Amino acid sequence: MLAAFALRIDPDDPLAGLEIGEVPEPNVPEGWVEVEVRAAALNHHDVWSLRGQGLSEERLPMILGCDAAGVDSDGNEVLVHAVISSPGWRGDDSLDPKRTLLSELHPGSLAERLAVPRENLIPKPASLSFAEAACLPTAYLTAYRMLFTRSGLQAGDTVLIQGAGGGVASAAIQLARAGGFRVWATSREQRKRDYALELGAHAVFESGERLPEKVDAVMETVGEATWKHSLRALKPGGRIVVSGATSGFNPPADLPRIFFLQLEVVGSTMGSREELGRLVSLVDAQGIEPQIDRTLPLAEVASGIQALVDGDVLGKIVVEVS
Numbered sequence: 001m002l003a004a005f006a007l008r009i010d011p012d013d014p015l016a017g018l019e020i021g022e023v024p025e026p027n028v029p030e031g032w033v034e035v036e037v038r039a040a041a042l043n044h045h046d047v048w049s050l051r052g053q054g055l056s057e058e059r060l061p062m063i064l065g066c067d068a069a070g071v072d073s074d075g076n077e078v079l080v081h082a083v084i085s086s087p088g089w090r091g092d093d094s095l096d097p098k099r100t101l102l103s104e105l106h107p108g109s110l111a112e113r114l115a116v117p118r119e120n121l122i123p124k125p126a127s128l129s130f131a132e133a134a135c136l137p138t139a140y141l142t143a144y145r146m147l148f149t150r151s152g153l154q155a156g157d158t159v160l161i162q163g164a165g166g167g168v169a170s171a172a173i174q175l176a177r178a179g180g181f182r183v184w185a186t187s188r189e190q191r192k193r194d195y196a197l198e199l200g201a202h203a204v205f206e207s208g209e210r211l212p213e214k215v216d217a218v219m220e221t222v223g224e225a226t227w228k229h230s231l232r233a234l235k236p237g238g239r240i241v242v243s244g245a246t247s248g249f250n251p252p253a254d255l256p257r258i259f260f261l262q263l264e265v266v267g268s269t270m271g272s273r274e275e276l277g278r279l280v281s282l283v284d285a286q287g288i289e290p291q292i293d294r295t296l297p298l299a300e301v302a303s304g305i306q307a308l309v310d311g312d313v314l315g316k317i318v319v320e321v322s
């Protein structure tokens with residue numbers, strides 16, 4: 001079958017290790033099921049994998065991709081939860097210390113077929129195309145957990161979302177609006193700020209711009225480039241929810257600000273299978289349209305990954321597999 005896979009790790013030139021080509025059919029262990037992939041979505045995770053973050057040389061070659069929607073071996077239209085728990089784990093899978101994401105230990109979704117544990121399948125609602133459904137399992141799920149599980153926000157509160165153009169951030173704008181929050185967003189580029197307004201942001205700001213008032217919570221996926229602004233944006237007692245650090249992992253901590261203003265810094269990672277089910281219900285019930293920047297065939301995955309490296313993206317890049 002055809003797949004996009006990491007053949008080599010190159011921390012400086014992630015595209016150098018990417019191959020598109022024929023690979024063996026998936027191995028389907030007891031309790032797992034094969035899914036015919038119709039659409040997969042790219043994430044910054046694929047860039048990190050090619051750079052060797054979360055993927056080591058001894059696991060190569062590794063099929064990339066965390067997100068998939070397709071048809072299971074019983075003919076059901078499904079989307080795939082990307083978190084694979086360790087055998088015997090019970091409870092919130094994102095708290096399993098031995099969990100992995102598709103493409104870290106088990107082959108990923110950028111392939112014609114994929115094997116996953118049966119419990120990782122979620123029925124695809126008829127309201128979503130395969131391409132739209134493929135956007136949900138990583139970026140939208142991460143945004144969902146940040147906003148509705150980890151932020152402590154209540155309807156009417158103000159949330160600032162940094163880096164509006166990104167997959168998680170643009171999802172967070174849509175979900176935050178649906179959740180009844182006052183939604184503010186930042187971006188480095190005017191076209192992305194305009195896009196954030198189209199998605200439902202109430203106000204937009206340049207990256208680092210002084211805000212008219214302090215906010216209740218900040219959703220952080222950018223890291224070093226926006227961290228200082230995020231700390232300064234918060235009301236006393238406010239909370240940063242952080243799930244990523246695209247621009248760098250080591251921002252200045254500004255400890256005095258954190259303790260004098262009693263700020264909270266809360267980590268968030270992916271979400272559970274149950275949260276993915278609730279996200280799918282929310283998207284279905286509210287008529288939220290997952291934002292697709294562009295769709296590509298599997299043969300052109302490299303151009304999509306390059307766009308993620310360049311930050312040249314508005315929402316999700318989807319790979320239509322069959």
Ligand SMILES: NC(=O)c1ccc[n+]([C@@H]2O[C@H](COP(=O)([O-])OP(=O)(O)OC[C@H]3O[C@@H](n4cnc5c(N)ncnc54)[C@H](OP(=O)(O)O)[C@@H]3O)[C@@H](O)[C@H]2O)c1
Nearest residue numbers: 044163164165166167168187188225244245246247269270
């Ligand atoms: N913990 C988890 O479970 C989890 C899940 C999903 C993603 N993540 C992480 O979250 C991050 C975002 O993921 P994604 O897939 O949404 O990535 P993405 O689509 O590539 O988005 C990254 C966004 O970050 C902003 N950005 C990048 N460099 C910047 C800089 N130097 N200054 C200001 N803004 C900058 C950009 O926003 P603007 O251009 O609009 O300013 C860009 O659109 C990644 O690091 C990813 O690994 C973590």
